[in-house]
Each structure stands twice: as C-alpha cells, then as structure tokens.
Amino acid sequence: MLIKSGSRAMRVDIPHRLLTVRAPRDTPTPWLSGRATRWMVAADWPVIIDGRREQVPAGYIFNGSSIPRALWWLFPPTYAPAWEAACWHDHCYSHLYHRISKREADAQFRAIMLKQGASPWVARLFHAAVSRFGRGGW
Numbered sequence: 001m002l003i004k005s006g007s008r009a010m011r012v013d014i015p016h017r018l019l020t021v022r023a024p025r026d027t028p029t030p031w032l033s034g035r036a037t038r039w040m041v042a043a044d045w046p047v048i049i050d051g052r053r054e055q056v057p058a059g060y061i062f063n064g065s066s067i068p069r070a071l072w073w074l075f076p077p078t079y080a081p082a083w084e085a086a087c088w089h090d091h092c093y094s095h096l097y098h099r100i101s102k103r104e105a106d107a108q109f110r111a112i113m114l115k116q117g118a119s120p121w122v123a124r125l126f127h128a129a130v131s132r133f134g135r136g137g138w
Contacts, residue, residue, distance in 0.1 A: 012115045023039055029061045062087050065126070093135070094136065
C-alpha cells in the first residue's frame with residue numbers, strides 16, 4: 001500500500017499483525033525510562049518499507065505510545081492505530097539509529113499509523129509529537 005507521509009509517499013507492507021505479551025518487570029530495558037507497562041514482541045515481526053524488509057525480533061520490549069497520562073482517556077498507550085507504529089518506531093530509536101535517521105523513523109511511524117487506519121489528522125498529531133519530543137540513539 002502506498003502511503004503519503006509528509007512530503008513523500010512510502011510503500012508500507014506488514015505481512016502479519018504484531019503479537020505481544022506483557023514483558024517481565026525485571027527485564028532490563030535501558031532504552032526505556034519511566035514506569036509505563038512494557039510489552040514484549042512474541043514472534044519476529046516483519047515490516048517492509050519501500051521494498052526494504054526489516055524485522056523487530058521476538059523478545060524486543062517497547063512501551064506503546066508515550067502519551068501523557070492526562071490524555072489517556074483519548075489516546076491510551078495501547079491506542080490501536082498507533083500500536084504497531086509505536087513498536088517499529090521504538091525499535092528504530094533504540095536499535096536501528098545507526099542505519100535509519102530520526103526523520104525517516106518519524107516518517108515511517110506516521111506511514112504505519114495511516115496503513116493501520118489512523119485518520120490523517122491523528123497521524124499528523126502523533127507525528128508532530130514524536131518529531132518534537134522523541135529521543136533516540138542519535
């Protein structure tokens with residue numbers, strides 16, 4: 001599916017849905033801060049963007065969307081249209097920053113949200129938040 005994300009279009013293919021389980025509390029996650037519930041990828045999860053196949057490995061731990069608690073009534077951390085995008089985005093920020101720029105990771109986040117059915121205004125809002133406040137390994 002061709003998704004327009006920002007100034008360019010991206011082809012996003014997700015062969016199967018992301019499978020997750022709650023991560024054990026004592027698992028070290030130096031790339032995550034705060035007390036948010038952590039989720040573990042239960043099976044390797046492929047993402048294909050512009051013909052390039054990447055994979056979030058089973059065992060990877062992420063925390064969903066980093067939404068301020070006051071807004072959880074509107075967008076909880078497990079907000080469905082952002083769930084898979086958040087996993088991919090966190091993986092880019094924590095492990096793929098040497099190959100994928102922050103700008104590209106943020107654009108991919110938005111494209112995956114659109115692919116998963118987010119309305120364009122919600123995808124723009126989330127994209128603006130990660131572009132401005134997201135911090136990764138760069």
